Structure formats: C-alpha cells, structure tokens
Amino acid sequence: MIIEAGHYALVLALALSIVQASVPLYGYWRRQPVLMDMAQSTAVMQFIMVALSFAALTYAHVVSDFSLRNVVENSHSTKPMIYKISGVWGNHEGSMLLWVLILALFGALLAIFSRHMPQVLKSLTLSIQAWISAAFFLFILLTSNPFARVGVPPMEGQDLNPILQDPGLAIHPPLLYLGYVGFSVTFSFAAAALISGRIDPAWARFVRPWTLLAWIFLTLGIAMGSYWAYYTLGWGGFWFWDPVENASLMPWLAGTALLHSAVVMEKRDALKVWTIFLAILAFSLSLLGTFLVRSGVLTSVHAFASDPDRGVFILAILVFFIGGSLSLFAFRASTLRQGGVFAPLSREGALVLNNLLLTTSCATVFVGTLYPLFLEALTGEKISVGPPFFNMTFVPIVIPIFFLMPIGQLLAWKRGDLLAAAQRMTVALIVALLFGLALAAWHGEPVLAAVGAGLAVYLIVGSFVDIGGRIFVRKASTSQMLARGLGLPRSAWGTAFAHAGVGLSLLGLAATGWGVEKIVTLRLGDQIDLGPWRLELTKIEPRPNSNFDALVAQIQIRDGSGIVTQIEPARRLFKTRTMTTSEAGIATLRMGQVYVTIAEQNADQSLDMRLYWKPYVSLIWLGGLIMTLGGGLCLSDRRLRIGLGRAAANKGKQKPNAQPHPVAAAE
Amino acid sequence: MDLLMFVILTALAILSVLWPVLRRSKGAGQLDSDIAFYEAQASELERDLQRGLISAADAAQARASAARRLMALSQQMPAKTASDTDSPHALTQVRWLGLAAVLAVPIIAVGLYARIGQPYFPDMPLQARLEAPPDRTDMMAALAQLEKHLADHPEDGRGQELIAPVYMRMGRFADAAKAWRAAMKVNGPSLERWLDLGQALIYANNGEVTPEARGVFEAANLLSAERPEPLFFLGLAAEQAGEFAKARDYWTTLLANAPPDLESTKMVRARLEALPSANSSNEQDQAKPSPSPQADAIANLPPQERLTAIRGMVEGLAARLQSNGQDLEGWLRLLRAYVVLQEKDKALTALTEAKRNFASNSSALAQIENLARELGLGG
Known part of the structure; x- marks a missing residue:
C-alpha cells in the first residue's frame, strides 16, 4: 500500500500546486487576502505530499520492490544499502522527483519562514513557484513516472549503472539540484515583483538568503561534481567543458552576477533591471541545465537518461517559463522605478562591469555548449567544441574579473576613487x-x-x-x-x-x-619516480565484493626518508551489467595529489598504469x-545592508544634496 | 481498509486548502511590512553608529534617504480600506472560490490517479516474496521455485501435476502438455491424465485437434467409453478432418449417455445438427467403417484388461508389419499407438523401420515424417 499511497500523494501534490498556482493569483487580482493566504498552506502541504511520495519511492528501492519498473531498471538486491538509497535519484524518474521535492521544500520554507514579508509578495512568489512545480509534476506523472508498476515482477533487478555507484552520486545531484531549484525561488520573486510592480531594497532583502542559498549549493555541487569526475573517470581531469558541466556553470555565472546585483539593489536601490534580468537568466539557465542533462540531447557520461518524448516536454516547459518570464520582463521592465544614481567609477559601476563580464562569459559558454547541438540539429554535422574554444573565449573574459575583483571591493558606493583603490x-x-x-x-x-x-x-x-x-x-x-x-x-x-x-x-x-604524467607498465616490485615521489608496486590481488569483483593494485609512495602512504587503484567488474569501472588510487600529499589508475592485467602479470603527480591540485x-x-x-x-555613499571620503566636493533625490524626482 | 490511507491523504490536502478560510488570518500588509523594514534599517544604522562602523554624518544621510523612500512608498500605495475585502459581495466570492478550490483538489487527484494509478496493487518487497509460504507467495516466485526444482528432478510426478494446471491458467499450454506427459511417465497413464494432456495439446494448437491429441483421446476413450470428453474431442477431430460420418458417430454415442439438459450437451447437439449431411460427404465412404467389432469388444472390457488387450492388438499389428512392411496405414497407426502408450523407444524404432520400408516412396515418406513431427518424435 505504501507505494500506491506515495503515487497518490504525488498526484495530490499536483492538484495542490494547481490550486496554489491559480487561486492566490486571482486573490491578488481581486485583493482577497484569504485567497492569497491559500498559497502558504498549500505550499506546506504540497511539500508534505512530495516528501511522502519520495519516502515511498525510497522505501521501494530499499526493500527491492521489483513491482516498480524504476526499481527493476536501477536496482539490484545485492547492491550496498547506500547505493540503494542514492539509486533513488541516480536515474531519470527519481532525480526528477528529487527536483520537485527540493522545489516543494523551498516553497514550504518560504511559506513558513517569511512572516515579515508583505502578503502580496509572498503569495505571488509562492504562486509562481507553484506554476513551476505544477509543470514538473505533470512532466513526471505523464512522461517519467517513477511509480509505474510491473505486472509480473521479476525476482531480480538490472542494477544501477556502475559509474553511478559511488558516494559522489549520493551527494552531487542533490547539491546541484538545491542550487538549480534555489534559483527558482529568486525567479519567482522576480516574476512576483514584475506582476506587482513593487521592487525595492526590501524586496532585495527578502530575496538575499535565497540567492545565497542557491549559490552556495550550486558552488558545492559543481565542486563536488568536478571532483567526482576527477576520481571516477580515471583521466585525472577535473573539468572537461562537457555540456553537462557547462550546464551547471552557466547558472552559476548568472547566479554570481545576480548575487552581486541584488546587493546593489538592497543597499542602493539601483540596478533593478539588471537584478530582475539576472534572476530570470539564472533560473532559465538552471532549467536549461536540467533540459540538457535530462532530455537526452547529449550523449556523454552524465547523460544517462534519454528519451525524445521527455525532451519535447521539457522543451515546452523551457519555452513556457523562459518565454513567459522574458515577455513579462519586456512588458513591465520599463515601469520599474529607477533608484539611486551613481557615478561610473563607483562600487555600483564596478558591479555593473562585473555583471557585464559574468554574463558575457556565460554567453560564451552558452554558445560553446549549444552551437554544436544546433548545428547538428540543423545540418546533421557533428562538431566538437572542446577546451580550445573555451580557452580562447571564456578565459580572456574571466581574467579581467580576477584583476578587478579586489579593486572593486575597495571602491566607495555612489562615487569611488580608482587611484586610491589601486594604491591600496x-x-x-x-x-x-x-x-x-x-x-x-x-x-x-x-x-x-x-x-x-x-x-x-x-x-x-x-x-x-x-x-x-x-x-x-x-x-x-x-x-x-x-x-x-x-x-x-x-x-x-x-x-x-x-x-x-x-x-x-x-x-x-x-x-x-607543473604536473607530471607517466604511462608505464609495472611488474610486482617495480619502482618508478614521479615528481618528488618514488612509487613501488607491492601487491596485485583480486578482491571479490557483493556486486562486483575488483582487481586491486597496492602501491607504496615514498619520499627521501621512507614510506609516506600507500594507495590502492582498482578495476571493478560489475557482474549484472558486465561493465568495468576504474577506481583511481589517490593520495593527497602537500596539497597536491598522486593519482594512479590501472588497466587490465597483462598475460605476464604486469600492469599498465597511468601515474600523475598534480601539485596543489586539491586547492x-x-x-x-x-x-x-x-x-x-x-x-x-x-x-540589513545599507549602502552609504562615501561622501566623507572626498570632503573636497560638495555632497549632491542639492540634486533632487531620484525617487523624489520621479514623483 | 486499503483505501483509508488515500482518504487521509485527500483529507489533509483539502484541509490545507481550507486552512486560510477557517483561520481568516491577517497577513502582513504591504505598508506594515515596509514600515517594519525601514524601522529595522534605522535601528541597524543606530547599532553601526554605536560600534563606530560609520560616521554620524553617514548615518544621518542614510536615515534621511530611507525615510524619503518610505514616504514615497506610502504615498504611492494608499492603504486598502477595510470595506474592500469585507464587503458581502467579496465574502460570497471568497466562499465560492474556496469551495471550488476545495473540490478541485480531490477531483483532479482522483481523476488523474484513476487513469495512471493501481490502488489495489500491493507492495512487493523482495524479502517478503522470498519468505512467504508457498500458498501465499506471489505466483511468479512460486512458479520460478517449482520450475527450478522440476528441472533438477523431472521424476517428481506430484510436482509435474502441480505445475501443469498453473501453466494452463497462464496460457502456457505447450509447457502444460509437457508437464502432463512427464507426470504420466512417472505416475502411469490414467483417464484424467489423458484428458488433461489432450486438452492442453488442443489449446496449444489453437483449438486444432492434432493427430497427437487425437491419439491421446483415443487412448482415453479406450479407458472409458462413456466419458463424454474423449467422444466430443474425437468427434471434433473427425469433423476437422472432414470425416463427418465419424464425427456423427462419436457425438451420437456421447448424446446417448449424457444428461440431456446440460448446457454442454445442448452445445454438442447443436454441433451435431450443424454437421453436413451424410451424402454430401464423399470421404466418409472411403473412411473405415466405424468402430470395428473388435474395438467394441475391447471398449467393453474392465480398464486393466482393456490396456492389456490394446497392447496385444498393437503387438499384433507390429508383428504383421514385420512380415509385410508395405502397409503405410498400418505403420502410421502403429506409430500413433506407441506414442499414446508412452512407448517412445518402440515408436522411434518403428519410425526407422517405416522409413526404411518406404525409402523409395517419397510421398509415403513425407506422410510418415509429418506424423512423426506431429507426434513429437524428433524429426
């Protein structure tokens, strides 16, 4: 009963989100607080329903209930418990359920923890949030239902893709989703502001924790994902400019710009159009990220879910939300009251430049990621835009950001002194x-x-x-x-x-x-120098495990004075999928890492290996x-943050008090 | 009981929609919130000033600009009058919309779930499926266990008889036939087993009474001349072969012994009447005159003696064919008889013999091979 109850709870969540999306909006139009209030209670209940649903799916995975197709396709009774749990979101359907769970969680948090927020802003924001969740509930229930049952359940499942059987998977997607979905909150705030026409420092203050939260999780998620790729894929690389990586980098760049822009809004009542635009952009790119990974338009290590029907559905969601919000933006942006004025050379000015540089860099990533897809769709020609493209476009844009970052921090609000900042x-x-x-x-x-x-x-x-x-x-x-x-x-x-x-x-x-890379063939007892270290192959042994057999090599690492540590790179053969994965042996020494991967054992018992010494790489x-x-x-x-025009710093000049205040001027 | 969970969930969802209507809360008004925000800003400035983080002049300036913004806002958005929201018209509207929202939740949820959900599909955790006692465990698991057991122990006749009806219910008729045959090999032939096997064979061939099935029912008919099933299926076989006179004989015999008002009896009568009339068929004249006196005699013997008698007849036929190998009909009958009697070795020997005898006659050879294939004597 648990499973069908979870299924039903998900359907109820959809019903609630439809109410939450429509009634408060109508309530706003008719100025009916009771109807607007419905947004809060339904948001909380929606979360409870999705949480129950997610719990039911997790239960099914944990007890290996093979009457669920999702469990059959992604689990196996011998899989270790942690991967039974992480396997819940290690597949398309489950990960989408995680997506809406986080979405509903943020909605519930917003409903509960924002008592001081004006009712109009709160209910409009929750209402927009519900539009997003309703779209995703429909997507899940109609195209990717994790609760689809199997009439004649098999006695065993097909196991989870071995690459995904890793602690990294347990953490990476949830973090990334917390980031992606976090930007849905700022997006909803932006849309609410556009609908109500109210956008001011108070708005920015309410949005701030959400932007920060999303940014923190996205940062962690990207770092985690990069480390996961680094140790799982066995090539010693940590960033491949893979479309899926770019998909998370783009919202990060836009979100970083948004973060800074929102500070200006909060402190100085300026950069309103920028802030709203970036809020829309950050979430649009998050949606795009989901689309890229989940629609199957990409064929890469990450794109383990592929289904064209789903792609079209996600594309429709994408068009609706991005197109809708941009239309709203185009329609209402001109009515936003411009706030505090500032000189080009000021903290605000520096942050505008920051916005420009970040969005431009984001645009280059966007082009580099999507151009090949469009080209392939239009002409069928397959091209690969790899690191060279990004090194030549992205890097020259971010280098100035690095240069200007510390200087911008030193510029005063409203009007700054570049020379003084440079001197410092x-x-x-x-x-x-x-x-x-x-x-x-x-x-x-x-x-x-x-x-x-x-x-x-x-x-x-x-x-x-x-x-x-x-x-x-x-x-x-x-x-x-x-x-x-x-x-x-x-x-x-x-x-x-x-x-x-x-x-x-x-x-x-x-x-x-400064890294060192070697490709060698070693026999038992062989030694080899790698950077400042000497490596010795001390043992090769097979090690059977519950759902895979491993071939483990033991390597001792010494420096001048003796053995420092030892690592155990391995190859794993997963029985159910007959797939082999490579487990890198990694030792972190003096902030750098020794990184070793092994290939199959040769007939003469020797092992082919890749050895890397990567100084400071852990930084x-x-x-x-x-x-x-x-x-x-x-x-x-x-x-609260209050921006101060540093009038006191340049005493020589008269404060521009004589000028009418921009808000007053607009009256 | 099962549906209680669904009712509770629905009730919770409806409650959340009703909540604001029941509570009639006063959300923070726009202006209240603005004032609170700017008051907080002012006290923030005061604290910073005391900590010495900002100068008095800066604080004064920031305070002034905050006050200006608040003033601008309060002018821009006049507070809503109470009558706006509490007018009787507005209240009615709220009630109706609230009701609509409350109804929408179960309508949408139940409507969609009815299409995509399976409320009576129970959970099936693996451990429980493996541990459940056989009669309560789910069919597939039990079947898998039994199949595996029988693959290792084909001599378990009870197991074979257990699994065969399960196969029948699942529509795996060929497997059922195989299981009945295996059961018969161990437990020996009996009337019921012949009947079950014959029906499995017919189902497996989409209702066609193959020569193999026909042989099976002939054996059953020999064991009990009164049982209606063999008579019915033998008649059916004859009808399918175009031997309408034979079919008429079988069914007439059947009707003579069967209770007249049974549904199945009426059905047989209808079929009998639908048979083409005797003279429209040419074949029946060529077909052998129905049940020979000898066969009639055998049919009247008690079962055990009957089997012996049949064996004797078969032996006689075999001996005759040994001396005169050119009787094609005889060979075909012998093959069928051996298969019916479960004597596969003898059947195979007979098959080789027959083929040797007709090595030069390709059409006869084809007939023999066809029959061998139908009887499952590996072609």
Missing part, C-alpha cells in the same frame, strides 16, 4: 609578484603557471585588503583591532573569504602546469569549499 592594492600586487617569482624559481617552466599563480595570490591577498584596512588603524592596540575585526559585519568576512576562495581555486588550476576544490564558507558567512549575517 600595491601590497597585494607586491606579494603576488614575489610569490609568482618564487614559484617559478622552484618549479620552473611553464611561465604561464607562474603567472597564473601570481594572479591567484594577488586575488587572495587582495580579497582581504578591504577588511585589513578596516581593522588595522594607526595607533590602535591589538585588542582594539580584534574588537574591530569582530565588529565587522559577517558579510564583510564572507565576501573576503568567497573572493579568496576563487583565488585558491585559481592557484590550484595554475599549478596543473581547486578547497577553493570551492572556501567560497561556500564565505557564502555561508554572508547567509548567517541576518542584518
């Missing part, structure tokens, strides 16, 4: 130069790696210049400085950490230039974690 950056520049030179002297070629590392250090140090300036005041005692540091808003620290995280990741990326993901930490600090800062 000298410290960072000098440190970066020294560091870059030192690294170049130590590791040598290539020059590009040293330059990149220098830029990264400039970014890390520069991120803290602003905070440093606010803490270290002349003639202040240590305790005073500590007090000042603690007194700073947590969001200031968050900003610094998030920016420094970008620098750390960049450092890790730059250092790949790439550590940087991602630090970025997330920064985001978390900002999120924990519940205070």
Whole structure:
C-alpha cells in the first residue's frame, strides 16, 4: 500500500500546486487576502505530499520492490544499502522527483519562514513557484513516472549503472539540484515583483538568503561534481567543458552576477533591471541545465537518461517559463522605478562591469555548449567544441574579473576613487609578484603557471585588503583591532573569504602546469619516480565484493626518508551489467595529489598504469569549499545592508544634496 | 481498509486548502511590512553608529534617504480600506472560490490517479516474496521455485501435476502438455491424465485437434467409453478432418449417455445438427467403417484388461508389419499407438523401420515424417 499511497500523494501534490498556482493569483487580482493566504498552506502541504511520495519511492528501492519498473531498471538486491538509497535519484524518474521535492521544500520554507514579508509578495512568489512545480509534476506523472508498476515482477533487478555507484552520486545531484531549484525561488520573486510592480531594497532583502542559498549549493555541487569526475573517470581531469558541466556553470555565472546585483539593489536601490534580468537568466539557465542533462540531447557520461518524448516536454516547459518570464520582463521592465544614481567609477559601476563580464562569459559558454547541438540539429554535422574554444573565449573574459575583483571591493558606493583603490592594492600586487617569482624559481617552466599563480595570490591577498584596512588603524592596540575585526559585519568576512576562495581555486588550476604524467607498465616490485615521489608496486590481488569483483593494485609512495602512504587503484567488474569501472588510487600529499589508475592485467602479470603527480591540485576544490564558507558567512549575517555613499571620503566636493533625490524626482 | 490511507491523504490536502478560510488570518500588509523594514534599517544604522562602523554624518544621510523612500512608498500605495475585502459581495466570492478550490483538489487527484494509478496493487518487497509460504507467495516466485526444482528432478510426478494446471491458467499450454506427459511417465497413464494432456495439446494448437491429441483421446476413450470428453474431442477431430460420418458417430454415442439438459450437451447437439449431411460427404465412404467389432469388444472390457488387450492388438499389428512392411496405414497407426502408450523407444524404432520400408516412396515418406513431427518424435 505504501507505494500506491506515495503515487497518490504525488498526484495530490499536483492538484495542490494547481490550486496554489491559480487561486492566490486571482486573490491578488481581486485583493482577497484569504485567497492569497491559500498559497502558504498549500505550499506546506504540497511539500508534505512530495516528501511522502519520495519516502515511498525510497522505501521501494530499499526493500527491492521489483513491482516498480524504476526499481527493476536501477536496482539490484545485492547492491550496498547506500547505493540503494542514492539509486533513488541516480536515474531519470527519481532525480526528477528529487527536483520537485527540493522545489516543494523551498516553497514550504518560504511559506513558513517569511512572516515579515508583505502578503502580496509572498503569495505571488509562492504562486509562481507553484506554476513551476505544477509543470514538473505533470512532466513526471505523464512522461517519467517513477511509480509505474510491473505486472509480473521479476525476482531480480538490472542494477544501477556502475559509474553511478559511488558516494559522489549520493551527494552531487542533490547539491546541484538545491542550487538549480534555489534559483527558482529568486525567479519567482522576480516574476512576483514584475506582476506587482513593487521592487525595492526590501524586496532585495527578502530575496538575499535565497540567492545565497542557491549559490552556495550550486558552488558545492559543481565542486563536488568536478571532483567526482576527477576520481571516477580515471583521466585525472577535473573539468572537461562537457555540456553537462557547462550546464551547471552557466547558472552559476548568472547566479554570481545576480548575487552581486541584488546587493546593489538592497543597499542602493539601483540596478533593478539588471537584478530582475539576472534572476530570470539564472533560473532559465538552471532549467536549461536540467533540459540538457535530462532530455537526452547529449550523449556523454552524465547523460544517462534519454528519451525524445521527455525532451519535447521539457522543451515546452523551457519555452513556457523562459518565454513567459522574458515577455513579462519586456512588458513591465520599463515601469520599474529607477533608484539611486551613481557615478561610473563607483562600487555600483564596478558591479555593473562585473555583471557585464559574468554574463558575457556565460554567453560564451552558452554558445560553446549549444552551437554544436544546433548545428547538428540543423545540418546533421557533428562538431566538437572542446577546451580550445573555451580557452580562447571564456578565459580572456574571466581574467579581467580576477584583476578587478579586489579593486572593486575597495571602491566607495555612489562615487569611488580608482587611484586610491589601486594604491591600496600595491601590497597585494607586491606579494603576488614575489610569490609568482618564487614559484617559478622552484618549479620552473611553464611561465604561464607562474603567472597564473601570481594572479591567484594577488586575488587572495587582495580579497582581504578591504577588511585589513578596516581593522588595522594607526595607533590602535591589538585588542582594539580584534574588537574591530569582530565588529565587522559577517558579510564583510564572507565576501573576503568567497573572493579568496576563487583565488585558491585559481592557484590550484595554475599549478596543473607543473604536473607530471607517466604511462608505464609495472611488474610486482617495480619502482618508478614521479615528481618528488618514488612509487613501488607491492601487491596485485583480486578482491571479490557483493556486486562486483575488483582487481586491486597496492602501491607504496615514498619520499627521501621512507614510506609516506600507500594507495590502492582498482578495476571493478560489475557482474549484472558486465561493465568495468576504474577506481583511481589517490593520495593527497602537500596539497597536491598522486593519482594512479590501472588497466587490465597483462598475460605476464604486469600492469599498465597511468601515474600523475598534480601539485596543489586539491586547492581547486578547497577553493570551492572556501567560497561556500564565505557564502555561508554572508547567509548567517541576518542584518540589513545599507549602502552609504562615501561622501566623507572626498570632503573636497560638495555632497549632491542639492540634486533632487531620484525617487523624489520621479514623483 | 486499503483505501483509508488515500482518504487521509485527500483529507489533509483539502484541509490545507481550507486552512486560510477557517483561520481568516491577517497577513502582513504591504505598508506594515515596509514600515517594519525601514524601522529595522534605522535601528541597524543606530547599532553601526554605536560600534563606530560609520560616521554620524553617514548615518544621518542614510536615515534621511530611507525615510524619503518610505514616504514615497506610502504615498504611492494608499492603504486598502477595510470595506474592500469585507464587503458581502467579496465574502460570497471568497466562499465560492474556496469551495471550488476545495473540490478541485480531490477531483483532479482522483481523476488523474484513476487513469495512471493501481490502488489495489500491493507492495512487493523482495524479502517478503522470498519468505512467504508457498500458498501465499506471489505466483511468479512460486512458479520460478517449482520450475527450478522440476528441472533438477523431472521424476517428481506430484510436482509435474502441480505445475501443469498453473501453466494452463497462464496460457502456457505447450509447457502444460509437457508437464502432463512427464507426470504420466512417472505416475502411469490414467483417464484424467489423458484428458488433461489432450486438452492442453488442443489449446496449444489453437483449438486444432492434432493427430497427437487425437491419439491421446483415443487412448482415453479406450479407458472409458462413456466419458463424454474423449467422444466430443474425437468427434471434433473427425469433423476437422472432414470425416463427418465419424464425427456423427462419436457425438451420437456421447448424446446417448449424457444428461440431456446440460448446457454442454445442448452445445454438442447443436454441433451435431450443424454437421453436413451424410451424402454430401464423399470421404466418409472411403473412411473405415466405424468402430470395428473388435474395438467394441475391447471398449467393453474392465480398464486393466482393456490396456492389456490394446497392447496385444498393437503387438499384433507390429508383428504383421514385420512380415509385410508395405502397409503405410498400418505403420502410421502403429506409430500413433506407441506414442499414446508412452512407448517412445518402440515408436522411434518403428519410425526407422517405416522409413526404411518406404525409402523409395517419397510421398509415403513425407506422410510418415509429418506424423512423426506431429507426434513429437524428433524429426
């Protein structure tokens, strides 16, 4: 009964979302608070229903109920419990259910935790949110129903794709979805603002935690996904410019721009059109990401779900929401009241440039990802747009962002002083130069790696210049400085950490230039040098497991003084699908990693292997974690943000009080 | 009982739609919220000022601009008057819409679920399916277990008799026939087994009474001349072969012994009357005169003696063919008889013999091979 009850709960969730999508909207039109209030209670109940449904599906996977097609196709009774659970969302239907679960969760959170939000904004936002969930409920129930039953249940399932039987899968998609779906909230806020015509700092304040939340999860999800690809695919690469990766990068870029833009809105009542546009863009790209992965238009390692019917349905959803919101935007954007004015050279100006650069970089990724698809659809010609394209288009756009990031932080609101900001950056520049030179002297070629590392250090140090300036005041005692540091808003620290995280990741990326790669054939007892390490193959043994057989090689890693650690790269043969996967052996040493993958054993007992030494490579993901930490600090800062035109900084000039305030002027 | 869960879920969903109507809450009004926001901003500025994060002049300026914005907003959006929402007309409207929303939830949910759901389909966790006692376990699992057992132990006659009717119910008629045959090999032939096997064969061939099935019913008929089933199917076989006179004989015998008012009896009578008249058929003249005196005599013997008598007849036929191998009809009858008597080895020997005798006669050879194929004597 549990399964059919879960199925029914999902149908009820659809019914509730239809009510939630229509009644509050009508209530807004007729100014009926009771009808508008329906959005909250239905949003909460909708979440409860989806949660029950998801629980029922999880139960079916856990107890191997092969009367569900979804369980038959993706599970096996001998699969370890963790993969029985993660297998729930390791397939198309289940992952879409996870998608709506998160969507409903955010809706419920919005309904419960926003008591101070104006009713109109809250109910309109929830109503738009319900449009999205209704569309996805329909999609699930009509084209990808995880609750489809099998009349004559088999006694055994077909097992989950072995590549997906990995702890990474248990975490990566939920994180990514939390990010994607998080942007649906900001999207709904934007649409609500366009409908009601009300958009102001208060709006930005209400949207802020959601944008941050989505951004944090998306950042974590991308970092996690990249690490997963790194250790699962066995090529030692962590970013392939694969369309599926790009699909998550695009909303991240747009979301990052949105994050900054929304701060300007909150503090200065400016960049309204930008903010609304970016909110629409971020979610549209999230939808596109879902489309790219789920419709099967791509054939790549990630695109494990493919079905053209579903593709057309998702395309319709895509057209409806993106087209609808952009039309609404075009129709209403002109009515948005422009808020605070600012000089081109100011924090606001810098953030406009930031928006421009981020959206442009996003556009290059967009072109690089979709152009091949369109070309193939139109002419049937298959081309591959790989790293060279992105290196030549994306990289030149993001390099200026890295340069300007610390400087922008130092510019005052409303009107800034570029020269003063640049002067304050000298410290960072000098440190970066020294560091870059030192690294170049130590590791040598290539020059590009040293330059990149220098830029990264400039970014890390520069991120803290602003905070440093606010803490270290002349003639202040240590305790005073500590007090000042603690007194700073947590969001200031968050900003610094998030920016420094970008620098750390960049450092890790730059250092790949100093990596060592070897392809060798080793016998038992053979030794080989890899960078600063010496590796010895000490054991080769078969190791049977519950649902796969593994061939494990044991490799000891030594430095000058002795054994440091040992790793066990392996090949796994999965019996049910007769598929082989490669498990890389990875050891993290001094921020870098020794990375070894093995091939089949040769007839003479020797093993073909790929060996890599990747100095500082762990910084790439550590940087991602630090970025997330920064985001978390900002999120924990519940205070309101008030932008101050730093009039006091340039006392020579008269404050523009004589000018009428823009809002007043618009009256 | 099963539906209780569905009722509870539906009730919960409806409750959530009704909730605001029941509660009549006052949501934060737009202006209240705005005032709260700007008040919070002002106190935030005050705290920053005390911590020394901003200068007094900055704070004053920020406060002023916040106040200006709030003022602008309050002018722009006059507070809604109470009468707007509480007018009787509005209230009626709310009630009707509330009702519509409340009804919409179960209508949409039940309507869609009725199309795509299977409310009576129980959960089937694997462990429970494996552990359940055989009579309660799900059919497929039990069948899988039994099949595996019988593959290892084909001599388990009880098992074969158990599985055969299951195959019949599942429509796997050929498998059922195989199981009946196996059961007969172990438990020995009996009237009921012949009948079951014959019917399985007919179903397996989409209602056609193959020579093999015909042989089976002949054997059954020999065991009991009164049982209606063999008579009916033998008549059917004759009808299908165009031997209408024979069919008429069988069915007339059947009707003579059967209770007249049974549904099946009436059906047989109808079929009998529908048979083409005797003289319209040419074949029946060539067909052998129906049941020979000898056969009649055998049919009247008690079962055990009857079998012996049949065996004796078959032996006689075999001996005759040994001396005169050119009797094609005889060979065909012998083959059929051996198969019916479950003596496959003898049937195979006879088959080789027959083929040797007619090695030069291709049409006779074809007939022999056809029959062998139909009888399942590996061609």
